[in-house]
Amino acid sequence: MSSGRFDDSDFVRACRQQPHRRVPVWFMRQAGRSLPEYRSVRGTGSILDAIADADRAAEITLQPVRRYGVDAAILFSDIVVPAHAVGFGVDVVPGTGPVVEHSFAARGDLDRLRPLDPVADTPYVIETVRRAVEALDVPLIGFAGAPFTVASYLVEGGPSRHHARTKALMVGDEALWHELMDRLADLAIASLLAQVEAGAAAVQLFDSWAGVLSPDQYRRGVAPHSARVLEAVGSTGVPRIHFGVGTGELLDQMGDCGAEVVGVDFRVPIDSARRRVGPGRALQGNLDPAVVLAGESAACDAARAVLAANDGHPGFVFNLGHGVLPDSDPDVLARVVQVVHDEGRVLCQ
Ligand code: 1CP
16 A cells, blocks of 8 residues: 555655655644634543544544645544443543543453454444545544553553552562553554555554653663554655654654654754754644744744755655644744745755
8 A cells, every 4th residue: 555646745755855846834733722623623521522523523624624724634533532431440631631540450350451452342443534535635644652651641541640559669669661652553553554544544642741851761662652553654654754852862763663764853943853853854843832822923033944954855844843733823834834935945865
């Protein structure tokens, strides 16, 4: 399989480091609270209800493409959907994020993580992908949470700053840790394969919280599992993006996990990230989302600095260094898209 009718899109070609017309751009969390049209269809209550409603979820997926003219859409869903769907007992609380009823603490909790059957357990995800792809004229990015980041919610019971219990399990009971990571890798693989089958033209593996780990912890406890997920999706032929926050010291290892594209947060300039990741991988990033709050001129200047640090390299997808902040002005983001499209250079090698 390949990215099908989107093989010639700027986004897919940039992921593959092939010559293309303009620097592609999309934003993590481009759908969401910063958009008035999102707030008007989102409804109240758990986001899981909106995700389970394919009509609403497909509409929310399309909104940022209409609004910003970005080069890719991202599926409206959440990283905890597979764990929720197999009955682990996780909800997403408005204003907080994922919250787990009984956190993962002992071997017996593995039984609460049976394999995911995407058709039976998450038919709404497949339906949302199908509907969105039918309506879109840019590629749709499917996604999953990487095993470590999903594990951090299941073990901590909710959002956490230090991820201390998760790290303690990782180093204190390695056997159980690897079994937990295996189960979560299986969930991610099943979910990603189903999304690609339904029409996603690329996938992103979100390891948002991997930056709390030392290089050695990452090597022993995390990298093999993320690599297994990425490798399993490799058979589909769609580009794979591997993203984390605060991962400056892990970029070399993340680049070795098999993805075509490595996501870079705002802490590491694109040129130094390229040296750390090495040749053969495209990069995605890395405008600081906070700069968007500083207004149009500051945001556009910072976007130009990101473009300058990339210096025309064809293996580059413009994005934020993390997700759009809820208070962002959509007009500023729209201007950033224009600047990237008008001023970004793509030098053919
Ligand atoms: O309406 C709401 O309830 C608002 C918040 C929200 C949204 C818009 C949550 C709760 N999830 C989502 C959708 C979502 N989540 C998307 C699709 C939208 C898009 O990107 O345009 C995606 C890709 C995610 C992925 C996700 N969920 C990640 C990885 C990306 C990242 O930002 O690092 C993570 C860590 C989550 C967990 C999560 N879900 C929601 C919140 C507030 C959080 C973070 C909580 C925390 O700080 O730990």
